[in-house]
Amino acid sequence: MSDAEPLLRVEDLRVEFPTEDGVVHAVDGITYEVHAGRTLGIVGESGSGKTVSSLTTLGLTRRQGARISGRILFEGQDLVALPEDRLRAVRGNDIAMIFQDPLSALHPLYRVGAQLIEAVRAHSDVSKAKARERAIELLGLVGIPDPARRVDEHPHEFSGGMRQRAMIAMALVNEPKLLIADEPTTALDVTVQAQILALLERLQRELGMAIVIITHDLGVVAEVADDIAVMYAGRIIETASAARVFADPEHPYTWGLLKSIPRLDGPREEDLVPIPGAPPSLIRRPTGCHFHPRCPYAQPDHARIDPALEAVADEPSHFVACLLESHTRRRLWSELGAGRTPAQALEAVGLPGTAA
Amino acid sequence: MIRYIIRRLLWGVVLLIVVAALMFILFRVLPTGNPALLRAGRDPQPKLVKEIEVVLGLSKPLTVQFWDYMKEIFFHFNFGYSYYSQESVKSLIAERLPATLSLTFGAAVLWVVGGLSVGIVSALRRHSLLDRTLMGGALLAISVPEFWLGLVFLFLFSSDIGKFKIFPGAGSYVPLTTDPWKWFTSLIMPWIVLAAGSAAFFARLMRSSLSETMEEDYIRTARAKGLPERQVVRQGVRSAINPMITLFGLEVGVLLGGAILVEAVFNIPGIGELFYKSIQTSDFPVTQGTVLLGSMFIILANIVVDVAYAYLDPRVRYS
Numbered sequence: 001m002s003d004a005e006p007l008l009r010v011e012d013l014r015v016e017f018p019t020e021d022g023v024v025h026a027v028d029g030i031t032y033e034v035h036a037g038r039t040l041g042i043v044g045e046s047g048s049g050k051t052v053s054s055l056t057t058l059g060l061t062r063r064q065g066a067r068i069s070g071r072i073l074f075e076g077q078d079l080v081a082l083p084e085d086r087l088r089a090v091r092g093n094d095i096a097m098i099f100q101d102p103l104s105a106l107h108p109l110y111r112v113g114a115q116l117i118e119a120v121r122a123h124s125d126v127s128k129a130k131a132r133e134r135a136i137e138l139l140g141l142v143g144i145p146d147p148a149r150r151v152d153e154h155p156h157e158f159s160g161g162m163r164q165r166a167m168i169a170m171a172l173v174n175e176p177k178l179l180i181a182d183e184p185t186t187a188l189d190v191t192v193q194a195q196i197l198a199l200l201e202r203l204q205r206e207l208g209m210a211i212v213i214i215t216h217d218l219g220v221v222a223e224v225a226d227d228i229a230v231m232y233a234g235r236i237i238e239t240a241s242a243a244r245v246f247a248d249p250e251h252p253y254t255w256g257l258l259k260s261i262p263r264l265d266g267p268r269e270e271d272l273v274p275i276p277g278a279p280p281s282l283i284r285r286p287t288g289c290h291f292h293p294r295c296p297y298a299q300p301d302h303a304r305i306d307p308a309l310e311a312v313a314d315e316p317s318h319f320v321a322c323l324l325e326s327h328t329r330r331r332l333w334s335e336l337g338a339g340r341t342p343a344q345a346l347e348a349v350g351l352p353g354t355a356a
Numbered sequence: 357m358i359r360y361i362i363r364r365l366l367w368g369v370v371l372l373i374v375v376a377a378l379m380f381i382l383f384r385v386l387p388t389g390n391p392a393l394l395r396a397g398r399d400p401q402p403k404l405v406k407e408i409e410v411v412l413g414l415s416k417p418l419t420v421q422f423w424d425y426m427k428e429i430f431f432h433f434n435f436g437y438s439y440y441s442q443e444s445v446k447s448l449i450a451e452r453l454p455a456t457l458s459l460t461f462g463a464a465v466l467w468v469v470g471g472l473s474v475g476i477v478s479a480l481r482r483h484s485l486l487d488r489t490l491m492g493g494a495l496l497a498i499s500v501p502e503f504w505l506g507l508v509f510l511f512l513f514s515s516d517i518g519k520f521k522i523f524p525g526a527g528s529y530v531p532l533t534t535d536p537w538k539w540f541t542s543l544i545m546p547w548i549v550l551a552a553g554s555a556a557f558f559a560r561l562m563r564s565s566l567s568e569t570m571e572e573d574y575i576r577t578a579r580a581k582g583l584p585e586r587q588v589v590r591q592g593v594r595s596a597i598n599p600m601i602t603l604f605g606l607e608v609g610v611l612l613g614g615a616i617l618v619e620a621v622f623n624i625p626g627i628g629e630l631f632y633k634s635i636q637t638s639d640f641p642v643t644q645g646t647v648l649l650g651s652m653f654i655i656l657a658n659i660v661v662d663v664a665y666a667y668l669d670p671r672v673r674y675s
Contacts, residue, residue: 058580092582099580104573107591108671109598119581154670170581 475562
C-alpha cells in the first residue's frame, strides 16, 4: 500500500442485523484501503460478510434495518454519516456496482438502453437523446456488437456474458472512480468469465478507476487483483499483496482455500484438501479465534483468545490474524507446499494436533 | 399475434355455444317451474296450460326446441321473447345495459385504482400502523357479502333512511344522458359497495406482489445506480402489476355476479335486476339472454387480458 491518500478507506466497519433469532454480526470490524487505479480482491465463503460490507459502502443495507458503525471514507468524506440524498448522488456516479447474476440484476421489463439511459440521467441533466448516445457508446466500449441495434433489446434477448457486459456498461456510464464488482463472473461459463475479467482489466487501464472485486474464487483474484483481503465470519483474517498471498500465505484458512482448488501445474495425483465443516453462524459465533472449530492446527487456548490482525514480522504490509507462532506457520505452510496433508504437517512440525 | 387473437375469439364462440347449451339443459331439460303453469292464473285448467305451452313453444319436442333456440341465437342473434312481457329479450337488455355498464365500469375503475393504491401504500410501509389498518379493513371488505354491505351503506348514508343523509338512496338512479350529476351521485354508494370486495382482494395481492418485487436484484441495481426512490418504486410497481392483470380477468366474473346483488339492493334498473326477476318468474329467454351476455363479457375480458399481458411483458410471445 502506498502512502498517498487512499480513494476508499474503510475503518473498523461493523454491520449488524437485528433479527428474531438474535443479532447477525455480518461485518465485524473490518479495515481496508483501496487506492486509485488499483484492484482489491475480497475473498471468502458465502456468509463471510464480503457482500454486506460492499453494499454498506453504497448505503444499500440501511433500509434493511442494519446497525452500522465505523467509517467509510471516500475521498475523505464519511459515507456512513452521509444523509440518504447525498449518498444517492454518490451511488452510480462516483462509486458503481455490478452484481453476480446479470439476468436478475437487470429489470426484465425495460429495454437495456432505457436502463442505461436512466443511469445517465440520474446524475447528469442531459437530454434523452444525449443519454442514449452515451448508452450506445458504452455498450460498444464493453464489446457488445452492433450496439445501436441492441440498445433497444430487452435483457432476455442477451446471452449471459452480454448481460454482464451490459451491467458493466451501465455501471460505467458516469465514469465512476470506484467499481465494486460482486462475484461478477460466478454465474457465467468459464470461457465467458475470462472475457469479462479481461474486459474489467482493459476498462480499468483505459478509465483509471479503482476496483473492489468480491469473490469466493481465488482464480479470479489471482487474475486481476493487486491486493487481497481474505474474510472469514465477518472479519478480515489476512491481507497482503496478491503475490504475497499466493506465495507465502500465513493463515490456515487461506491455506485451506489455496489447497482446495486444483492446479494444472501440480502433480495430478495430489489430493485436494477441503476445509472441514461449514462456515459458523454469525449470530452465535465461536469463542476465541472464529476459525478454531475448523482449524486443523488449533491449540486449546485458541478457543479462548481472540486474535488481532497484526503485521507479519518482516513484511509490514502483510497482516494476519492467527494465534500460531510465526515460525510455526511458515514451517506448516512449507510442509503443505510439499504436498503433505494437514495431519502430516502437524506431526512434522511437532504440534499437538486436533486434526483427525 | 393477429392469428392468436383470431384463434382466441373463435374459441370464445365455441365456449358461448357450450354455455348456451348448458343453459338450455339447466332450464328446460332438468325439472324446473313450468312457465305455462305460472302464467295460467290461480287454479289453472289443464286445457289453458296446454294452450299457453303451445303459444310459448313448449309443446314441441325438446330436440326441436333446442335447435330453434340455438339457431335463433347464433344465426339471427335473436334471444327470443320474454314469456312475461312478450318484449324481445334483445331490446329488454339494450334498455337496461347503460345502467349496468355505468355500475360495473365505475366499480371496476374504483376496484383497480383503489385496490392497487392501497396495496402499494401497504407494501411500502409494511408492518406500520397504516399497513395494519388498511389490511384489516381489506380483510373485512373481502369477508362481508355485497347485499349486507349495501344495506349497511343505505342505513348509514342514504338521504332517505340513512343516519347521515349524504348520498341519494335506493331507487335514485337516473341515466347519464338525463342528468350527469344525479347519475354520478346516485352511483357513488353502489360503486363503493360493488368494488369493495374485489378492491380488497387486489390490495392484499398487490401488497404481497410488490413486497416481493422490492426484494428483487434489479431493484437493488436501480438503487445502486442512484435512482431517486420514487423511480425505484415505479420500477417495482411495473413488475408487481403484471400478475394482477391475469387476476383482473378472473375477477371480472365475480364483479358481474356482485352487480346482480347490488342492483337488487339499490334498485338500479340494470341487467342484474332483469336477470334476478327473470329467475323469479321462470322467464327463461330473459335468463338465457342475460347469462349469455355476462359470459360474453367474461370471455372478452380474458382475451383482452391475455393480449395486454403479451404487450406488457416482452418475454411473453404467443404464436
